[in-house]
Amino acid sequence: MIEILNLHKSFGELQVLKGIDLEMEHGKVLVIIGPSGSGKTTLLRCFNLLEVPDQGSLSLSDIKINFTDNKKIPQKSILALRQKTGMVFQSYNLFPHMTALGNVMEGQVTVQKRSKDEAREHALQLLTKVGLEDKADAYPHQLSGGQQQRVAIARAMAVDPEVLLFDEPTSALDPELVGEVLKVIKQLAAEGMTMVIVTHEMKFAADVADRIILMDGGHILEQGTPQEVLEHPQHPRALQFLNRIS
Numbered sequence: 001m002i003e004i005l006n007l008h009k010s011f012g013e014l015q016v017l018k019g020i021d022l023e024m025e026h027g028k029v030l031v032i033i034g035p036s037g038s039g040k041t042t043l044l045r046c047f048n049l050l051e052v053p054d055q056g057s058l059s060l061s062d063i064k065i066n067f068t069d070n071k072k073i074p075q076k077s078i079l080a081l082r083q084k085t086g087m088v089f090q091s092y093n094l095f096p097h098m099t100a101l102g103n104v105m106e107g108q109v110t111v112q113k114r115s116k117d118e119a120r121e122h123a124l125q126l127l128t129k130v131g132l133e134d135k136a137d138a139y140p141h142q143l144s145g146g147q148q149q150r151v152a153i154a155r156a157m158a159v160d161p162e163v164l165l166f167d168e169p170t171s172a173l174d175p176e177l178v179g180e181v182l183k184v185i186k187q188l189a190a191e192g193m194t195m196v197i198v199t200h201e202m203k204f205a206a207d208v209a210d211r212i213i214l215m216d217g218g219h220i221l222e223q224g225t226p227q228e229v230l231e232h233p234q235h236p237r238a239l240q241f242l243n244r245i246s
């Protein structure tokens with residue numbers, strides 16, 4: 001369903017992705033781990049072209065985009081790709097002047113052109129799914145970080161994406177709020193949602209991932225099942241990273 005080939009990305013002189021190859025199937029969960037600065041977030045942001053790669057190719061269902069230096073990507077391809085992906089950011093990024101319900105309705109009305117009634121109904125279903133039906137009328141500042149992040153997940157799901165992308169979804173949260181967000185993500189995994197997740201939560205990674213990739217210095221160092229990567233890493237640098245964080 002998703003195929004990435006030989007992806008490269010630099011910021012000025014700094015080469016951040018140095019030839020990434022990966023594949024994933026529909027309904028699977030891919031978790032990206034690795035040391036800080038190894039390129040995890042940049043790779044995730046390439047999935048929906050928040051960062052545009054310099055070289056390589058990216059396919060998502062029927063969309064295929066080739067990247068070559070300085071060639072502009074057609075706006076049509078960018079929009080098509082964005083419609084198939086939903087992003088959940090580390091810092092929630094909710095619209096502060098809209099209620100939880102308004103946040104979850106917004107993309108449905110503006111991007112998908114659903115009627116307000118239809119969008120409201122769908123938004124309420126999603127807020128119920130993330131356990132926040134009683135907070136529909138609350139504004140972001142009236143919600144805890146964990147609740148805001150659950151609204152952000154409902155918002156990302158509202159436009160029916162084919163894949164959900166999570167960029168360290170719990171790293172801005174107080175420790176006691178991490179569990180409620182991870183529980184929602186696990187529930188989505190159990191329902192067969194396709195997801196790519198950057199996280200530092202190793203126990204969560206082991207529980208939720210079908211495959212894990214461990215990045216280091218812009219390369220994929222290890223790739224496999226949680227057991228293969230977390231318990232039997234092949235590369236000394238991977239072992240070093242895993243020992244440091246456990």
Ligand code: ADP
Pocket residue numbers: 011014016034035036037038039040041042043
């Ligand atoms: P990770 O998620 O593994 O911590 P990132 O993908 O965030 O790594 O960053 C990899 C490297 O790219 C870091 O050195 C970071 O400073 C740099 N970087 C990320 N985004 C930008 C940007 N927009 N402009 C310049 N440098 C960036």
